[in-house]
Amino acid sequence: MATKWGDREARRVDILEAGRRLLTDRGYAALQMRDVAKGAGISPGTVYTYFATKEALYAALYAARLAEFADKVEPLCAECDDAEDLFVAMCTEYLEMYRVYGQELNIWAVLAGEVELEREVGGQLLVAAARIYDLVLRTVDRLRIAESTAAEVDPGLVVTMLWAVMTGLADHFTSVRHYLHAHKWEETVRFTARTFTAGLRSPGEQERQA
Structure with missing residues (x-):
């Protein structure tokens, strides 16, 4: 089920799950914010409102x-x-x-x-x-x-x-x-x-x- 708009905590979980999948499947080099956003079903700009850098997400x-x-x-x-x-x-x-x-x-x-x-x-x-x-x-x-x-x-x-x-x-x-x-x-x-x-x-x- 898609995360409802405005559910900030659930959106954060979506981002973390997308990042975790990239890390586990393809390693640290694959942890690109653009791909994380795609995996979470949101825009790259939205990802940056939760994590300012790739390092912070990691x-x-x-x-x-x-x-x-x-x-x-x-x-x-x-x-x-x-x-x-x-x-x-x-x-x-x-x-x-x-x-x-x-x-x-x-x-x-x-x-x-x-x-x-x-x-x-x-x-x-x-x-x-x-x-x-x-x-x-x-x-x-x-x-x-x-x-x-x-x-x-x-x-x-x-x-x-x-x-x-x-x-x-x-x-x-x-x-x-x-x-x-x-x-x-x-x-x-x-x-x-x-x-x-x-x-x-x-x-x-x-x-x-x-």
């Missing part, structure tokens, strides 16, 4: 995708008691998000204030990113990952390392670099998860696990 789409990512991993973080299995599940979910969104806008650059965005869109990104960070931080604490080492580690440092590893894996498997070896995603992410979690165990715990 950031809004990224914020929505981050929120979706958080929705999917939140039950995993709450229910999974095996750190290795949780790492694999989070990395796999992150891979799908990174494939479309991760290579064009570094969320940490936004958080650090290195990328300027409109206040509303920047705020949406910050809220979504903060939610994910807090979610993972609480999970690290719940699983007592940082306390399982011989010397207690700052949980925030564990989260930083985890995010760096996830991003590295996702970047590797969404670029041509993965053609340099014969290892598939499932094998690589499981090996990485096992190595990552083993490195956070104390020597005594490692002996018990052996």
Whole structure:
């Protein structure tokens, strides 16, 4: 059913849906305001009344995708008691998000204030990113990952390392670099998860696990 004239919120949803389709099917280069307008069934000028630039539209789409990512991993973080299995599940979910969104806008650059965005869109990104960070931080604490080492580690440092590893894996498997070896995603992410979690165990715990 066509969006009624004057329904501004529904029109915004139409624009976001059109932009999402272009991004998913054809990548960032295809996110042209003219094509977004066509997909939403409106004029290009109308699109600009919602999003002043292509970058602002992209950031809004990224914020929505981050929120979706958080929705999917939140039950995993709450229910999974095996750190290795949780790492694999989070990395796999992150891979799908990174494939479309991760290579064009570094969320940490936004958080650090290195990328300027409109206040509303920047705020949406910050809220979504903060939610994910807090979610993972609480999970690290719940699983007592940082306390399982011989010397207690700052949980925030564990989260930083985890995010760096996830991003590295996702970047590797969404670029041509993965053609340099014969290892598939499932094998690589499981090996990485096992190595990552083993490195956070104390020597005594490692002996018990052996």
